[in-house]
Amino acid sequence: MVVYFRGMDFEETTNLMQAMMHSGELLTLPDIKVPKIDKHSTGGVGDKVSLVLAPLLAACGVCVPMISGRGLGHTGGTLDKLESIPGFRTDLTIEQFKRQLKEIGVAMIGQTAEIAPADKKMYALRDVTATVDSIPLICASIMSKKLAEDLDGLVLDVKFGSGAFMRDYMKAKLLARTMVQIGKRSKVKTVAVLTDMDSPLGICVGNSLEVMESVESLKGNGPDDLMEVTFALAEQMLKLGGMKGGRDMLAQKIASGEALAKFRQVVEYQGGDVRVIEDYKYLPLAKKKYGVPALRNGYIHAIDNYAIGMLLAGIGGGRLKKEDGIDPGCGFKIYKKVGDRVARGEPLAEVFVDRAHRIDTLRDTLRGAFSIESRPRRRKKMVREIID
Numbered sequence: 001m002v003v004y005f006r007g008m009d010f011e012e013t014t015n016l017m018q019a020m021m022h023s024g025e026l027l028t029l030p031d032i033k034v035p036k037i038d039k040h041s042t043g044g045v046g047d048k049v050s051l052v053l054a055p056l057l058a059a060c061g062v063c064v065p066m067i068s069g070r071g072l073g074h075t076g077g078t079l080d081k082l083e084s085i086p087g088f089r090t091d092l093t094i095e096q097f098k099r100q101l102k103e104i105g106v107a108m109i110g111q112t113a114e115i116a117p118a119d120k121k122m123y124a125l126r127d128v129t130a131t132v133d134s135i136p137l138i139c140a141s142i143m144s145k146k147l148a149e150d151l152d153g154l155v156l157d158v159k160f161g162s163g164a165f166m167r168d169y170m171k172a173k174l175l176a177r178t179m180v181q182i183g184k185r186s187k188v189k190t191v192a193v194l195t196d197m198d199s200p201l202g203i204c205v206g207n208s209l210e211v212m213e214s215v216e217s218l219k220g221n222g223p224d225d226l227m228e229v230t231f232a233l234a235e236q237m238l239k240l241g242g243m244k245g246g247r248d249m250l251a252q253k254i255a256s257g258e259a260l261a262k263f264r265q266v267v268e269y270q271g272g273d274v275r276v277i278e279d280y281k282y283l284p285l286a287k288k289k290y291g292v293p294a295l296r297n298g299y300i301h302a303i304d305n306y307a308i309g310m311l312l313a314g315i316g317g318g319r320l321k322k323e324d325g326i327d328p329g330c331g332f333k334i335y336k337k338v339g340d341r342v343a344r345g346e347p348l349a350e351v352f353v354d355r356a357h358r359i360d361t362l363r364d365t366l367r368g369a370f371s372i373e374s375r376p377r378r379r380k381k382m383v384r385e386i387i388d
């Protein structure tokens with residue numbers, strides 16, 4: 001609580017991070033001879049970047065040992081998304097994880113009990129004492145897990161805006177800078193990319209829907225905002241790994257089908273039903289859908305992205321408490337972003353839900369997340385700044 005109110009200086013934050021990191025095992029990956037680079041996002045709404053990025057980078061020859069989290073509150077989690085693929089397992093042992101990395105260059109698993117166990121306990125404590133929102137505690141928490149992965153490089157996607165942990169840009173920037181400095185102090189090349197979270201990322205929000213959108217992205221049909229963020233992060237990962245080719249190589253790995261083939265391998269290795277890649281009927285998806293039309297003409301000035309994330313959790317697609325289960329099949333498609341023009345009657349969004357919900361209230365709440373005004377508003381750039 002004192003740290004929450006008084007903060008910590010850089011030295012103190014680094015010391016806490018190291019103590020947390022050494023509370024468990026440090027992963028060693030001596031058999032991997034290519035650069036080992038991971039990406040971590042501070043979390044947001046519709047953020048399915050990892051599902052596209054990890055196989056894409058592995059297709060470029062980078063090893064991606066990805067240890068991800070679950071969704072909580074308004075933010076979604078990579079593990080929940082992957083687990084909407086029937087059979088997909090994220091609870092591999094460290095030995096299985098290492099073998100998969102050696103054989104196919106990418107694995108996507110959950111936090112294990114061996115890595116930074118102090119973080120799990122402290123996070124649970126912060127959760128119930130409302131002390132999560134503290135820059136030094138977030139830095140120590142994230143970096144203690146990432147720096148235990150035996151990485152050569154780490155790219156951080158630090159989000160700001162209405163759907164981010166740190167809504168305020170300057171706070172997000174301070175978080176990014178502190179994490180980059182901590183990474184450097186530990187001799188892991190670290191770069192942070194500050195990206196916009198004022199609108200959901202991509203069109204789909206909800207676990208199965210986001211898997212579909214990720215597969216479409218790997219097939220070359222990704223929405224612009226999602227691909228902009230994915231390519232910006234992927235480029236930084238290639239750079240950290242000392243690999244040439246940049247954006248051209250990334251685009252080529254998608255066009256050639258190699259990135260999709262790598263995703264298929266991940267699904268196969270981790271026990272998932274690979275048929276979902278060709279036919280989305282194998283994913284659990286709500287049968288009923290409802291449109292949410294705009295009630296006036298104008299331009300989208302703001303989206304309460306936090307409200308959209310919480311609404312998803314409210315219909316069962318996310319967690320309000322850590323121990324909650326989730327319904328992978330419900331979600332939203334969000335058709336309008338900040339800066340877009342909209343005509344009365346045009347769909348702002350679509351709701352996918354089967355369980356008995358008051359659909360009119362749901363519709364009104366979702367519609368209420370969009371602020372529409374008559375004067376135009378410019379669309380924002382997705383990538384605001386890169387801190388290295």
Ligand code: URA
Binds near residue numbers: 123138139141
């Ligand atoms: N994610 C983490 O892993 N830790 C935090 O403290 C906040 C977000």
